[in-house]
Each structure stands twice: as C-alpha cells, then as structure tokens.
Amino acid sequence: MKKERNIMFDQVCLYLGQDLDSEPCKIIQEHLQVCDNCEIFVDKIKKTVKLYKTTNDCEQIPTQVTKKLFSVLNLDDLCPEGEDCDQKKHQH
Amino acid sequence: MSYPKVDYQDSTIQVSQKNRNEIMNEIEIVKLAVQGDRAAFAEIVKKYQGRIYNLGLRMTGNEQDAEDILQETFLSALQNIANFAMKSAIYTWLYRIAVNFGLKKLQHRKKQYGHIDIDDPDTDKLSHEALHDWPDFNERKVNDKHFQEKLNEAMMELPEKYRTVFILRDLHEVSTVDTAKILNITESNTKVRLMRARNFLKDKLEDMLSHEEL
Numbered sequence: 278m279k280k281e282r283n284i285m286f287d288q289v290c291l292y293l294g295q296d297l298d299s300e301p302c303k304i305i306q307e308h309l310q311v312c313d314n315c316e317i318f319v320d321k322i323k324k325t326v327k328l329y330k331t332t333n334d335c336e337q338i339p340t341q342v343t344k345k346l347f348s349v350l351n352l353d354d355l356c357p358e359g360e361d362c363d364q365k366k367h368q369h
Numbered sequence: 370m371s372y373p374k375v376d377y378q379d380s381t382i383q384v385s386q387k388n389r390n391e392i393m394n395e396i397e398i399v400k401l402a403v404q405g406d407r408a409a410f411a412e413i414v415k416k417y418q419g420r421i422y423n424l425g426l427r428m429t430g431n432e433q434d435a436e437d438i439l440q441e442t443f444l445s446a447l448q449n450i451a452n453f454a455m456k457s458a459i460y461t462w463l464y465r466i467a468v469n470f471g472l473k474k475l476q477h478r479k480k481q482y483g484h485i486d487i488d489d490p491d492t493d494k495l496s497h498e499a500l501h502d503w504p505d506f507n508e509r510k511v512n513d514k515h516f517q518e519k520l521n522e523a524m525m526e527l528p529e530k531y532r533t534v535f536i537l538r539d540l541h542e543v544s545t546v547d548t549a550k551i552l553n554i555t556e557s558n559t560k561v562r563l564m565r566a567r568n569f570l571k572d573k574l575e576d577m578l579s580h581e582e583l
C-alpha cells in the first residue's frame with residue numbers, strides 16, 4: 278500500500294518539474310482528483326511558483342541603469358525615452 | 370475539492386499570428402544587427418535589458434552585480450554579434466552569456482550561503498503535513514516589502530544550479546528545451562532541478578507561514 282503510494286508520488290514529483298498546467302501524464306491528473314495529499318501538495322507548489330512570479334517583474338530596470346548601459350555601449354543617441362536620455366538625444 | 374488553476378502557458382506551444390509577426394520582425398532586426406547596424410542592436414538591447422538585469426539580480430541578489438552582468442553581457446554581445454549564426458533565438462544566446470557572467474560573479478564570492486542539501490520531496494513527510502491547505506495570498510501580503518525580502522532570502526538560499534533553473538523556468542517562463550540549451554544540461558536534468566527548487570521554496574514558504582499570520 279505504502280509502496281504503491283510512493284511510486285505514485287514519484288510520478289507526481291516528475292510532473293512537478295514540468296510546466297504545471299501541461300498534461301504530461303493523464304494518470305497523474307486522474308490521481309490528483311482522488312488523492313487529497315497529492316492534490317494539496319501540488320496546489321502548494323503552484324501557489325509558491327505563482328507567488329514568486331507575481332512578486333518579480335522581469336522587465337523592470339532602473340532608468341539610470343539603462344542610461345549607463347547605453348553609454349557603455351556607445352549608443353547614447355539611441356537610448357530609449359527617458360528624461361536624462363532625451364536631453365542627450367536633442368544634443369545630437 | 371477544486372483549486373484555481375495557475376495561469377501558466379508554455380510559450381513555445383502556442384505561437385499566435387501576432388507572435389509569429391513579432392518573431393519575423395525580430396529575425397529581421399537581428400540580421401541587421403549581425404551586419405553591424407547600431408540602431409538594430411539598440412533595439413535588441415531595449416527589448417532584453419530588463420530580463421538580463423532581472424536574471425543577474427535574481428542570480429546574485431545584488432543590484433551592483435546585476436548592473437555589471439548587464440553591461441558585460443551586452444558588451445560581449447556587441448563584440449561577438451557579427452559571429453552570431455542565427456541558429457538559435459537571440460535571447461537564448463544573450464541568456465547564455467549572462468548566465469556565464471553571473472556564475473563568474475558567484476564564484477568570486479566565497480560560498481556566502483554555505484552548502485545546502487536539496488533532496489527530493491520526502492514521501493513520509495507528505496502524509497503528515499500536506500493535508501494542511503494554504504490560503505490564497507492576498508494582495509496586501511504579496512505587496513508587503515518585508516514578505517518580499519523573505520521570499521528573496523529564501524531564493525538566495527537555493528544552491529545556484531537550482532536557483533538559475535527556477536529563475537529561467539518559472540520567473541522568466543523559458544521553456545524546458547531552451548533552459549537546457551542555455552545551461553548546457555539535459556532536459557531531464559532541467560526538470561529534476563526545477564522540481565527540487567520548487568519543493569525547496571515551498572518548504573521555506575511553509576516555514577514562513579507557520580511563523581506568522583497571513
């Protein structure tokens with residue numbers, strides 16, 4: 278009984294290394310419907326991932342950092358809109 | 370019991386017409402940049418600077434290091450773009466450069482966070498603990514600066530090889546295939562590392578939640 282559960286749990290774990298909403302294994306999806314333990318476990322992992330995702334903005338970068346970067350690359354004249362960069366743009 | 374689905378999508382699976390146009394447009398821009406077009410290169414920088422900066426920030430946990438990695442990455446890209454063969458997407462190429470600079474930064478630091486063993490989820494623990502459900506995190510909690518710091522600290526406790534996979538796969542939504550290419554590891558290795566990283570962070574969060582009222 279226990280061994281069986283462990284085997285199933287191993288499968289659930291493999292599933293956890295994938296895209297969580299993909300369907301790598303129908304059996305796992307079916308098992309999650311009937312097994313509270315695994316379902317809650319997977320739900321917690323999903324909530325963890327979602328929490329990290331929503332508290333992290335991949336695109337955010339300070340204006341000063343952008344400005345310096347374009348300067349280091351000798352691309353000041355092509356720096357995107359921004360107060361400091363705009364001044365440089367007008368000078369060109 | 371039913372739980373709300375996390376809105377995740379594998380970007381490589383569904384390529385809409387709009388995405389297709391964007392990809393075509395990007396190929397044109399990259400072609401120009403390879404030929405030495407400054408404006409085209411600047412477009413690439415504009416498009417990916419945020420992601421490269423974030424990657425460095427999450428890898429090192431340090432803004433100055435993130436800025437260094439950002440500059441080193443695009444300087445290196447500028448010097449080498451003429452040799453870019455266009456066999457992969459430009460972003461996987463940029464990510465690979467950035468990850469390598471990130472690793473160098475981390476090597477300079479003397480194991481600041483020590484060794485931590487990361488195991489697969491514990492089957493026995495599961496049967497005792499899992500039955501306690503978690504609430505959905507409300508907006509106030511998610512925006513709480515102190516809580517965010519705690520989350521970042523937990524992520525920095527992850528050994529680098531797991532952290533980087535987590536950043537690419539879950540924060541930047543890079544596919545398994547591309548993550549494996551960027552890190553030069555196998556796809557199954559990518560999945561195992563991701564699974565361990567997620568489980569580690571889940572356990573950390575479990576600790577946090579048991580110590581405070583959400």
Ligand SMILES: [Zn+2]
Pocket residue numbers: 285286308312313314315316
């Ligand atoms: Zn189960």
